[in-house]
Amino acid sequence: MSTQLQRLNQVKADAILLHDKVKIDSALARLSEFLTQDYADKDPVFLVVMNGGFIFAGNLLPKLNFPLQIDYCHATRYRGDTQGSQLEWKVEPHTNLANRHVVIVDDILDEGHTLNAIIQDCIKRQAASVKTLVLVEKIHERKAVHNMKADYCELTTPDEYVFGYGMDYNHYWRNCEAIYILNQPC
Ligand SMILES: O=P(O)(O)OC[C@H]1O[C@H](OP(=O)(O)OP(=O)(O)O)[C@H](O)[C@@H]1O
Numbered sequence: 193m194s195t196q197l198q199r200l201n202q203v204k205a206d207a208i209l210l211h212d213k214v215k216i217d218s219a220l221a222r223l224s225e226f227l228t229q230d231y232a233d234k235d236p237v238f239l240v241v242m243n244g245g246f247i248f249a250g251n252l253l254p255k256l257n258f259p260l261q262i263d264y265c266h267a268t269r270y271r272g273d274t275q276g277s278q279l280e281w282k283v284e285p286h287t288n289l290a291n292r293h294v295v296i297v298d299d300i301l302d303e304g305h306t307l308n309a310i311i312q313d314c315i316k317r318q319a320a321s322v323k324t325l326v327l328v329e330k331i332h333e334r335k336a337v338h339n340m341k342a343d344y345c346e347l348t349t350p351d352e353y354v355f356g357y358g359m360d361y362n363h364y365w366r367n368c369e370a371i372y373i374l375n376q377p378c
């Protein structure tokens with residue numbers, strides 16, 4: 193096995209389990225109830241933020257038994273690193289969001305710069321409403337907007353780098369079915 197693969201396996205072996213599959217599944221069940229109450233009659237667009245949002249969206253959206261559309265955008269500011277920098281738009285939404293109820297779906301609200309930029313973009317596109325749906329919120333005082341919170345979120349993480357369930361470590365391990373805290377020097 194290459195040293196790179198050995199290193200990646202070691203990262204997973206050393207990581208600390210934060211939320212297991214059972215906990216994530218029950219968070220998804222609660223989210224699907226709230227979203228059904230709020231959006232069943234609203235013809236919403238769920239705008240999935242690539243790459244991190246796709247596993248969360250792929251598991252949650254099939255639980256919603258009402259008409260909805262799915263689009264995606266890709267904005268990144270970590271690029272496989274554990275520290276964020278300038279936000280880069282890679283793909284903008286394709287759907288015309290004017291007068292639509294938009295729910296932005298992402299894996300994590302950390303400092304919130306990514307979600308904030310996408311919210312502003314949806315407002316600029318004249319969406320009727322814009323809400324945020326994230327799998328996990330990181331607890332700290334460095335939010336892009338004071339006290340920023342997602343509209344829909346059922347899990348939190350301490351102020352540590354996490355991976356799994358869509359979130360990467362050096363572009364790997366998005367495929368973990370649980371969420372782990374990285375336990376290596378960054
Ligand atoms: O709240 P913030 O501090 O802005 O960080 C959150 C963003 O960081 C991650 O994306 P990343 O830039 O790693 O791109 P990726 O989804 O392609 O991995 C994650 O998927 C969120 O979109």
Ligand SMILES: Nc1nc2[nH]cnc2c(=O)[nH]1
Binds near residue numbers: 303352354355356361
């Ligand atoms: N994988 C991952 N991506 C992030 N983007 C912002 N914070 C994080 C984090 O803790 N883990």
